[in-house]
Amino acid sequence: MAVRDGLESDAEGIARVHVQGWRESYKDFMSPDALAGLSVEERLSMWRSTLAKPDPRSKLLVAEMDCREIVGFVCAGPARAEGAELLATEAEFFAIYLLDRVKRQGLGRRLMAGVFSHLAGQGFRSAGLWVLKDNLPARRFYEALGGQAGPEQSFDVRGQRLAEIVYRFEPIPH
Ligand SMILES: CC(C)(COP(=O)(O)OP(=O)(O)OC[C@H]1O[C@@H](n2cnc3c(N)ncnc32)[C@H](O)[C@@H]1OP(=O)(O)O)[C@@H](O)C(=O)NCCC(=O)NCCS
Numbered sequence: 001m002a003v004r005d006g007l008e009s010d011a012e013g014i015a016r017v018h019v020q021g022w023r024e025s026y027k028d029f030m031s032p033d034a035l036a037g038l039s040v041e042e043r044l045s046m047w048r049s050t051l052a053k054p055d056p057r058s059k060l061l062v063a064e065m066d067c068r069e070i071v072g073f074v075c076a077g078p079a080r081a082e083g084a085e086l087l088a089t090e091a092e093f094f095a096i097y098l099l100d101r102v103k104r105q106g107l108g109r110r111l112m113a114g115v116f117s118h119l120a121g122q123g124f125r126s127a128g129l130w131v132l133k134d135n136l137p138a139r140r141f142y143e144a145l146g147g148q149a150g151p152e153q154s155f156d157v158r159g160q161r162l163a164e165i166v167y168r169f170e171p172i173p174h
Pocket residue numbers: 021025095096097098099102103104105106107108109110129130131132135136137138140141142144145
């Protein structure tokens with residue numbers, strides 16, 4: 001399995017993993033309607049525009065099988081203004097998703113390490129993220145990497161009210 005920088009030509013593979021990742025990993029805490037309403041096309045246009053104007057302070061890595069199939073990705077950069085007060089870190093992880101069939105093989109750890117080292121090299125001193133409060137596997141993962149739990153908030157996603165919680169890495173491990 002290779003981990004490499006995401007390219008414009010990866011938009012479709014990333015959008016597919018993004019939607020399949022939600023459907024596989026969020027089925028226990030999101031409604032079937034919300035998951036069925038996810039659209040690869042919608043994600044595709046979002047990832048196309050992200051990949052078309054890369055920000056040097058940000059990092060997007062993909063995990064690729066030998067047959068060149070994308071099975072995971074991670075994306076991080078300067079923290080967004082939205083939610084910044086509660087997140088309270090300089091950098092933010094926007095997404096990390098792996099397909100079920102490649103989980104628990106150290107790939108998540110490799111993707112995070114690649115981003116941590118980029119963020120530290122860019123001078124960021126802290127990184128954080130929001131994770132669904134009920135997403136215990138992901139929370140255990142962030143804790144295994146040294147993340148510290150922070151504040152919580154609720155938000156609406158496709159008609160469903162969900163709670164999310166902050167994890168912070170400060171200083172950034174590298
Ligand atoms: C969370 C995720 C990125 C972890 O990636 P991964 O490759 O499966 O994790 P790794 O194999 O690198 O695990 C590293 C360590 O994290 C911990 N960990 C990972 N998954 C865990 C789980 N399901 N339960 C408990 N601990 C877990 C373990 O300590 C593990 O070390 P070990 O395997 O030596 O015990 C991956 O499971 C995923 O994509 N999940 C679905 C999407 C998601 O929830 N994303 C988070 C959005 S905020």
